[in-house]
Amino acid sequence: MSRSLLVTRRTMxxxxxxxxxxxxxGFYLPRNLFSASPTKSPTAKTSAVFSPNAxxxxxxxxxxxxxxxxxxxxxxxxTSMPMLLAEELDADWTKIKIQQAPTxxxxxxxxxxxxxxxxxxxxxxxxxxxxxxxxxLITAAAQTWKVEPSACHTADGAVVHSASKRRLTYGTLAxxxxxxxxxxPKKISLKQPKDFRFLGKPVHRLDTxxxxxxxxxxxxxxxxxxxxxxVIARCPTFGxxxxxxxxxKAKAVAGVHAVVxxxxxxxxxxxxxxxxxxxxxxxxxxxxxxxxxxxWDRGENASENTAxxxxxxxxxxxxxxxxxxxxxxxxxxxxxxxxxxxEAVYELPFQPHATMEPMNCTAHVEKDRVEIWAPTQSPDxxxxxxxxxxxxxxxxxxxxxxxxxGGFGRRYQTDYAxxxxxxxxxxxxxxxxxxxxxxxxxxxxxxxASYHRLSAGLDHQNKLVGWSRRIMSTSIRQIFAPPEAxxxxxxxxxxxxxxxxxxxxxxxxxxxxxxxxxxGVPRAWWRSVACSFNSFAVExxxxxxxxxxxxxxxxxxxxxxxxxxQLPNPRDKEDILDTRRLRGVLALAAEKSGWGKSLxxxxxxxxxxxxxxxxxxxxxxxVEVKPDHTVQVxxxxxxxxxxxxxxxxxxxxxxxxxxxxxxxxAMTGEIEVENGAIKNGNFDDFPVVRMxxxxxxxxxxxxxxxxxxxxxxEPGVPPIAPALTNAxxxxxxxxxxxxxxxxxxxxxx
Amino acid sequence: MAPLSLTINGKHYxxxxxxxxxxxxxxxxxxxxxxTKFGCGMALCGACTIHLDGEAVRSCMTPVSExxxxxxxxxxxxxxxxSHPLQKAWMAQEVPQCGYCQSGQIMTAAALLxxxxxxxxxEIDAAMSGNICRCGTYLRxxxxxxxxxxxxxx
Ligand code: FES
Ligand code: FES
Numbered sequence: 028m029s030r031s032l033l034v035t036r037r038t039m040x041x042x043x044x045x046x047x048x049x050x051x052x053g054f055y056l057p058r059n060l061f062s063a064s065p066t067k068s069p070t071a072k073t074s075a076v077f078s079p080n081a082x083x084x085x086x087x088x089x090x091x092x093x094x095x096x097x098x099x100x101x102x103x104x105x106t107s108m109p110m111l112l113a114e115e116l117d118a119d120w121t122k123i124k125i126q127q128a129p130t131x132x133x134x135x136x137x138x139x140x141x142x143x144x145x146x147x148x149x150x151x152x153x154x155x156x157x158x159x160x161x162x163x164l165i166t167a168a169a170q171t172w173k174v175e176p177s178a179c180h181t182a183d184g185a186v187v188h189s190a191s192k193r194r195l196t197y198g199t200l201a202x203x204x205x206x207x208x209x210x211x212p213k214k215i216s217l218k219q220p221k222d223f224r225f226l227g228k229p230v231h232r233l234d235t236x237x238x239x240x241x242x243x244x245x246x247x248x249x250x251x252x253x254x255x256x257x258v259i260a261r262c263p264t265f266g267x268x269x270x271x272x273x274x275x276k277a278k279a280v281a282g283v284h285a286v287v288x289x290x291x292x293x294x295x296x297x298x299x300x301x302x303x304x305x306x307x308x309x310x311x312x313x314x315x316x317x318x319x320x321x322x323w324d325r326g327e328n329a330s331e332n333t334a335x336x337x338x339x340x341x342x343x344x345x346x347x348x349x350x351x352x353x354x355x356x357x358x359x360x361x362x363x364x365x366x367x368x369x370e371a372v373y374e375l376p377f378q379p380h381a382t383m384e385p386m387n388c389t390a391h392v393e394k395d396r397v398e399i400w401a402p403t404q405s406p407d408x409x410x411x412x413x414x415x416x417x418x419x420x421x422x423x424x425x426x427x428x429x430x431x432x433g434g435f436g437r438r439y440q441t442d443y444a445x446x447x448x449x450x451x452x453x454x455x456x457x458x459x460x461x462x463x464x465x466x467x468x469x470x471x472x473x474x475x476a477s478y479h480r481l482s483a484g485l486d487h488q489n490k491l492v493g494w495s496r497r498i499m500s501t502s503i504r505q506i507f508a509p510p511e512a513x514x515x516x517x518x519x520x521x522x523x524x525x526x527x528x529x530x531x532x533x534x535x536x537x538x539x540x541x542x543x544x545x546x547g548v549p550r551a552w553w554r555s556v557a558c559s560f561n562s563f564a565v566e567x568x569x570x571x572x573x574x575x576x577x578x579x580x581x582x583x584x585x586x587x588x589x590x591x592x593q594l595p596n597p598r599d600k601e602d603i604l605d606t607r608r609l610r611g612v613l614a615l616a617a618e619k620s621g622w623g624k625s626l627x628x629x630x631x632x633x634x635x636x637x638x639x640x641x642x643x644x645x646x647x648x649x650v651e652v653k654p655d656h657t658v659q660v661x662x663x664x665x666x667x668x669x670x671x672x673x674x675x676x677x678x679x680x681x682x683x684x685x686x687x688x689x690x691x692x693a694m695t696g697e698i699e700v701e702n703g704a705i706k707n708g709n710f711d712d713f714p715v716v717r718m719x720x721x722x723x724x725x726x727x728x729x730x731x732x733x734x735x736x737x738x739x740x741e742p743g744v745p746p747i748a749p750a751l752t753n754a755x756x757x758x759x760x761x762x763x764x765x766x767x768x769x770x771x772x773x774x775x776x
Numbered sequence: 777m778a779p780l781s782l783t784i785n786g787k788h789y790x791x792x793x794x795x796x797x798x799x800x801x802x803x804x805x806x807x808x809x810x811x812t813k814f815g816c817g818m819a820l821c822g823a824c825t826i827h828l829d830g831e832a833v834r835s836c837m838t839p840v841s842e843x844x845x846x847x848x849x850x851x852x853x854x855x856x857x858x859s860h861p862l863q864k865a866w867m868a869q870e871v872p873q874c875g876y877c878q879s880g881q882i883m884t885a886a887a888l889l890x891x892x893x894x895x896x897x898x899e900i901d902a903a904m905s906g907n908i909c910r911c912g913t914y915l916r917x918x919x920x921x922x923x924x925x926x927x928x929x930x
Contacts, residue, residue, distance in 0.1 A: 231867070231870060232870060234872075234875070235866075235867050235870060235871075235872055236858060236867060237875075238872035238875030238878050239858055239863045239866045239871075239872065239878060239882060240811070240851060240852070240854075240855075240858050240863060241809075241810070241811020241812070241850065241851035241852050241879045242811065242852075243875050244810070245813075245876060247810075247813070247814060248804075248810035250808065250810075256805065281777075281794060282794075308793075308797070308805045308806065309801050309805055309814075310794070310797045310798065310801040310805070311794075313817075382874075382876075382910060383813075383815055383823060383876040383877045383909070383911070384815075384874070384876045385814070385815075430874075430875070431874060432813070432874050432875070432876025432877075433874045433876060433910050433911060434874075435910075461814075464815065464816040464817060464818070464820075464821075680870065680873060680913075680916075683912055683913070683915060683916070684873055684911045684912040684913070685912070686912065687909075687911075687912025687914065688910065688911075688912055709817075709818050709820055710816055710818075710820040710821055710908060711820055715910065716912070717905040717906075717907075717908060717914075718900070718901050718904045718905045718914040718917070718918065719901040719902070721912070721914040721915065722915075723897075724915075725915055
């Protein structure tokens, strides 16, 4: 996609800072740049015309500030944004301040700027802004010295006349630069990657010091004057409600101020409603809630169970026709005629996000305005939903985005903010709403539960001749789309197919079908979304085909990937999978892991790879299966090709994180539904991977690349589960097709 | 309620709270020391770890009455300037991601180093496995503890 960036500037703009003159450049940053990983945000707006939402300001004292619109600063980018800007500007990135642009007076908004952007090129605007400012500063210096701009260079926040070594700081030049005409966007030249000073090299994150001394302020640390504390008793079953309650004992608890009933709020908030206890401390609110007596109408989902859902999915898998999401050739007949036919079923459970900081929100509802402090990934969505709820215009709802203690997709939801607003409104005071761990575990928007039946045929040369797949899952769209839209099966399936319709392994005949399964359990985006389950099925099945063909799982994958091919995603033509890069990470992970070298008895190596969010990841897991059938992961080797690299240490950290997160979902914790409610409550019955279960070693190798940067927060998750079960197969000859893995399945398998 | 007298990070505080209130909520809600975090409320995650007379305890399950007459140390009191060897090692290794669990991790590690200045991997695992990190920073935590034990941030 072609892109243009129009940068304009204002002369002598008064900015409140002692009225100092400043050079200001306005530009547009795509929404997804603000989130920790460039997942397409469910609230992303796609519009052809943009107004500026970011401004670079250099003041006369040399201070450099990046101003971005309120409610749009993601925490994961506080380091990378200044780095990108400073690389081209030739300034000290650690001194660049990031601030929210003032909304009133609206001076910044009226800087004429336009441009268009493509999703994956989102790191260019900052570099272009830095380069444009640098060009203006050089021109200003050259005019002062009456020399050619080409005779000047920049270093450490100053322009230098190369021959005479004369030097003018950016601060000194800011005013003169602000009077120059805007540079032609087409003539802004960017540095070559080989000239980068710090992009691509490990740097220390700016937020780290505040996270080792307790000073970082998360959502739960917010305190506003006059604030009360609340917890809510929600119906354990989804869709149930309180029919009557007795709050006399709760009100008798010292410190309890009020008990109020709040109504469920429908999609997109999807809150359960319930009975809120409001007190002068968190502890009093928790004690008050324990003393409530509530009669619940358990609602229409009260009979739902994990076992009944699995049965429903198995039945659906045998029914036809299902919605055909993709078809090439005639997979059914190709498979039936193939000399080797293989079929397998894979199952994955609901998964909670279980962020370390549970959901919480502070809200203050007044007559004509609402103020909200929330650890959120989508402040603008909260603003819109709350404005609708309290019937005010958007401008009257102010959302402060705090640090989040983990997100993993959970904090896209608006439910906890909506509840805090309801409670604050009911009591007429600012209220901090806490979700206890049990609330958080039992009222999440879970990773969908899913069931996958795959069949394939191999010819005599062990080439794939047909690939057929049926996916059953609890559809995400059913939670958010209106009933009318859900009449279209493509809408129902829309968020369940990533990593399933875009399989890179070459097959002339292909069929992918989908059916939603009925469930009252809320579900939504969970770190890597559908790839997390689809990849498990594909990368396990490929391993099974390799075994059937008596070929090494690595060689078999490389063979099936075939030549260098560019595969556009059938659902998004701009999203192109490059088989060369996928092969590259497979080969790199294998080589570094010592693939093929011998291991002790009962140990095994497994490999898997996945393209997602613009990045290519391969993991090799090295596991030991103990005599009691428990599994220890000793080592993980990861190869990453995520295009251009900003901070390699952040990439490494995200891979470490994704592996631990993915291993919990594969090995230790699953959500179970019993009589319409979530059975798990805390970290005792939803065990997560702890230090002693973590791989002893994790090595991460990053492919150096000048391609567009891809995501790093999510793509490490999908391939770890199949790498694990493939390694268990290598160690024992036993194939685990249902997550989470269980010692008893290993005993029987 | 008679006010309770508490010693926290070397300073004296008095708090008029129900003596059964977990120390965690007294620190956070009553005294505004929010560096100590809530993660589970059931001594399962370690986010709320503080020291009582030098011992690591889970403040979410420890009533404040038990702290009377003892010295409470929280992350805010580990050092005044991030100069504790663990804090330096944590920064050098870039341990934190979201950062939410890290106060508890550091407090648990500090109590470990008090007892075992040069812990082995196994000793670290045993001491630290009560602390959950959903961001998965375990390997860096282990490396940072070793680094601090060696007595240097570099
Ligand atoms: S909050 Fe105390 S151990 Fe989790
Ligand atoms: S750093 Fe996020 S939970 Fe540990």
